[in-house]
Amino acid sequence: MTNPADGRPDIRVLEERHMISVLFYIRDHEGCMKSEIYRDLSRTPRFPEKLNLLESNGLIEIGSIHGRFTSISLTDRGRKVVDLLMQMQAVMAGTDT
Numbered sequence: 001m002t003n004p005a006d007g008r009p010d011i012r013v014l015e016e017r018h019m020i021s022v023l024f025y026i027r028d029h030e031g032c033m034k035s036e037i038y039r040d041l042s043r044t045p046r047f048p049e050k051l052n053l054l055e056s057n058g059l060i061e062i063g064s065i066h067g068r069f070t071s072i073s074l075t076d077r078g079r080k081v082v083d084l085l086m087q088m089q090a091v092m093a094g095t096d097t
Helices: 012-015 019-028 032-041 047-056 074-093
Strands: 058-063 069-076
Touching: 012 019, 019 032, 019 047, 019 074, 032 047, 032 069, 032 074, 047 058, 069 074
Parallel strands: none
Antiparallel strands: 058 069
């Protein structure tokens, strides 16, 4: 999802179901495989599409290991977004300092 006005990545990509959970999962399991995300978060048929959306918005990198397995990592932008989401969670929980 991009901003229709300028074609740049848009925060609304995070409104899609499971997107924030996926980012947190990848943060905790850097270099995980797609199959691990599917197993642990959701088995919806749209999940590959969601990962592609996160990749096209510059939040994750999808690579291959030995041409067989697909590994997923956060980009620098993805890490910044996750850090901000964690700060927001701390504010909402009243644990921010």
